[in-house]
Amino acid sequence: MDHTCEERSAEDGDDQEDSDSTEVPARIRDTPEDIVLEAPASGLAFHPSRDLLAAGDVDGDVFVAPINSLLLVDKNVLATGDDTGGVRLWDQRKDGPLMDMRQHEEYIADMALDPAKKLLLTASGDGCLGVFNIKRRRFELLSEPQSGDLTSVTIMKCGRKVVCGSSEGTIYLFNWNGFGATSDRFALRAESIDCMVPVTDSLLCTGSTDGVIRAVNILPNRVVGSVGQHAGEPVEELALSHCGRFLASSGHDQCLKFWDMAQLRAVVVDDYRRRKKKGGPLRALSSKAWSTDDFFAGLREEEEEREEEESEDDSD
Numbered sequence: 001m002d003h004t005c006e007e008r009s010a011e012d013g014d015d016q017e018d019s020d021s022t023e024v025p026a027r028i029r030d031t032p033e034d035i036v037l038e039a040p041a042s043g044l045a046f047h048p049s050r051d052l053l054a055a056g057d058v059d060g061d062v063f064v065a066p067i068n069s070l071l072l073v074d075k076n077v078l079a080t081g082d083d084t085g086g087v088r089l090w091d092q093r094k095d096g097p098l099m100d101m102r103q104h105e106e107y108i109a110d111m112a113l114d115p116a117k118k119l120l121l122t123a124s125g126d127g128c129l130g131v132f133n134i135k136r137r138r139f140e141l142l143s144e145p146q147s148g149d150l151t152s153v154t155i156m157k158c159g160r161k162v163v164c165g166s167s168e169g170t171i172y173l174f175n176w177n178g179f180g181a182t183s184d185r186f187a188l189r190a191e192s193i194d195c196m197v198p199v200t201d202s203l204l205c206t207g208s209t210d211g212v213i214r215a216v217n218i219l220p221n222r223v224v225g226s227v228g229q230h231a232g233e234p235v236e237e238l239a240l241s242h243c244g245r246f247l248a249s250s251g252h253d254q255c256l257k258f259w260d261m262a263q264l265r266a267v268v269v270d271d272y273r274r275r276k277k278k279g280g281p282l283r284a285l286s287s288k289a290w291s292t293d294d295f296f297a298g299l300r301e302e303e304e305e306r307e308e309e310e311s312e313d314d315s316d
Helices: 005-020 292-315
Strands: 041-046 053-057 067-072 077-082 087-091 099-101 108-113 119-124 129-133 138-142 150-156 161-166 170-175 184-187 195-198 203-207 212-217 222-229 235-240 246-251 255-260
Touching (some): 041 235, 067 108, 077 108, 077 119, 119 150, 119 161, 161 195, 203 235, 203 246, 212 235, 222 246, 222 255
Parallel strands (some): 108 150
Antiparallel strands (some): 041 053, 067 077, 077 087, 087 099, 129 138, 195 203, 203 212, 212 222
């Protein structure tokens, strides 16, 4: 007796259910899968309210003035910093810049804006923190120069502290309205701090040339542990999702990686500093993170394998 298409579909579905019932259930991932790009990403940002990530690579087809840093002020106004130290404010409804300043002597690496959208803070390759009043469209001041380039800047501690990263692996702290000189500084065991993003009001994540994404607490100043890594490749950009659950990172390995922030958000850092062995490994703070002991041990093993292969080739 012939069966209709609907009956055959139902029978096929029953057979499928029977076969599926014996299979091992799929594992639920903690984070999205890595995304492999055709070129390293030079910009990374999450949508403020949707599960959407945007990335711009170094082979992009959009060509403009040499903009090195860009920050949205509102839906119409944005700030840009270029490779020559220029800081400009733009309104897409008008022709030409609203503000055009050139107080820095080197490139603008990063920018931050206070909640009132009054003061624009700039981190520059000349080692100075810049302060610009974008409401009055005027330059306020430059800090005294620090050692190395200032590579990143963010506001923390309920607006009381400005935090800057540097090319020498040092974090500099400035008091709000005390921008002329640092209030504190501390060095990470990192080659540099190329990018950083706040996770809470006291915790931030930093990306470095050594490929490690470190979790850092501000006041008390502590390196809490390792969130993740790009094996042997510099971390170029970091971005936090609108829900705060995922950290996205891009590196010179052309991969976009995702890290679960749940464990980091549960970390409590007190003022008491326990003595620990100098140069010890960093604690792993996510399911996909290695401790730095494992991380660098893996790199050493790879190097040893290459040396062995080269020696075998030489002997042949």
